[in-house]
Amino acid sequence: MLRLAIDLATKPLLPEEFTPGLNRETRRDLAPRLAWLLDNGRLPGELRELSDCIREDGNDGAHDGTLGREDAEDLMDFASAVNWRGYEVASGWPDLEYGGVGYITQIGNKSVAPPSTVKAVDDGAPRMTVAQEWAERKHIQGYAIRWRSIINQGDKYFCFLPGSIKYPMLGEQKLLLFDHDPSEIVATTCDGLVLHADDYGLAMRLYIDNRPVRRKALETVRSGERTALSVGVIMHGSEYKEIDGLRIRMVRSATLEEISLVPEGACRPAYCTLIDGEGARLLEDDANSLRVLKDGAARAFTNALREAQVALSHR
Incomplete structure (x- = not known):
């Protein structure tokens, strides 16, 4: 194991x-x-x-x-x-040092106040803990699709090839949903959702703000309730290949309509996690530096260790 x-x-x-x-x-x-x-x-x-x-x-x-x-x-x-x-x-x-109850107390040579520390305010507004402020700077990031991964839905199998979804930010706006339910739209590519197709898959990032639906998205990922991603697409063409006895549809072109936060997705390497928005680079830069890929590898490793x-x- x-x-x-x-x-x-x-x-x-x-x-x-x-x-x-x-x-x-x-x-x-x-x-x-x-x-x-x-x-x-x-x-x-x-x-x-x-x-x-x-x-x-x-x-x-x-x-x-x-x-x-x-x-x-x-x-x-x-x-x-x-x-x-x-x-x-x-x-x-940088190197991280953890306090006795699990929170980070030092990053590199800089000390970090524990979560119980409360920021002082002079205007009488409600006070916020450091942990809450830290959460405010979180974004959701991951891969919605990994190219060449075999996807199983019922008795059907698919494989999205590199280039099957190009320029995902252009054209009709794409939606981010919970569990493919269009009644509650988390974000769109016109408002808070950024997509980037690279050599490994379709990367995504959701910028979190104080809107309740965005906060709900953050909490559902942080709690582990939804840490997978699933896509709604229209597939074009009908090329099939036989691989290990399975008849697999090879998707060379597809129109993306929506991405959903889900508990478990059909594309197993697809995932989402929280990243620190403070000082975050562009999604394209994170993808090109392999950070999004490494985040997914770390998540898979941690899950396997847990098992x-x-x-x-x-x-």
């Missing part, structure tokens, strides 16, 4: 286009993939020795059956630390 978590975290870090030295085995197998990512600067070099430990412990558990509960728990903690360390270094984030922890607790 832990090898699966690392597998999920590292696959999205590979470039999708043809790259010299990146062959089918490297894309498929964890050990050569880790080596390639380290050799090409996609993971920090300081993790090279640790990556050998992950592979060896994982092989012990898979082939010898000698990996005990204590070793598994140590490996879980180790894998989590490796992932987040690599993620923070690759993203250029592993649950499995261990039932042993």
